[in-house]
Amino acid sequence: MTIRIxxxxxxxxxxxxxxxxKxxxxxxxxxxxxxxxxxYFKVADTASGTVHSCEIExxxxxxxxxxxxxxxxxELAVKNTISDLQKQLKKRKATFTAH
Structure with missing residues (x-):
């Protein structure tokens, strides 16, 4: 897998x-x-303070x-994003069929 950050x-x-x-x-x-x-790593200032964002495609x-x-x-943003992707990948893997 190729990773671009x-x-x-x-x-x-x-x-x-x-x-x-990792x-x-x-x-x-x-x-x-x-x-x-x-x-993609981003940072945003909100009324409640600075928040850190991680987006993965x-x-x-x-x-x-x-x-x-x-x-x-x-670290929390990456962990939660990877967790969400893992759920999506498990669903995708379930739809694969052998031909």
Whole structure:
């Protein structure tokens, strides 16, 4: 699986890149038919404070899969986004049929 990580209007972080890559590689081990992943890290200021956002788009057979999460830190955002994608991938895998 090819992984592209983009930091939108924030400085790049090697730590966050490594964390997201490690989590996505575990996901790729479970679902080897995933082709590539695009990860976007964003930050937003709200009335309640600063929130961190992670959005991941996966290319796989069929329509693209997308999930995003906004949390108080990037680690939680990545964890929740990966969890949502894992649910979608399990549903997608259930629809595969042998020909």
């Amino acid at each position: 983009q930091f939108v209007k924030i400085p790049t972080s090697e730590t966050m890149s490594n964390y997201a890559t 989590k996505l590689e575990k996901l790729a081990a479970k679902f080897p038919w995933v082709i590539n992943a695009e990860v 996966l290319s796989a057979p069929g329509p693209r899969l997308f999930a995003g999460s906004t949390e108080k830190n990037y």
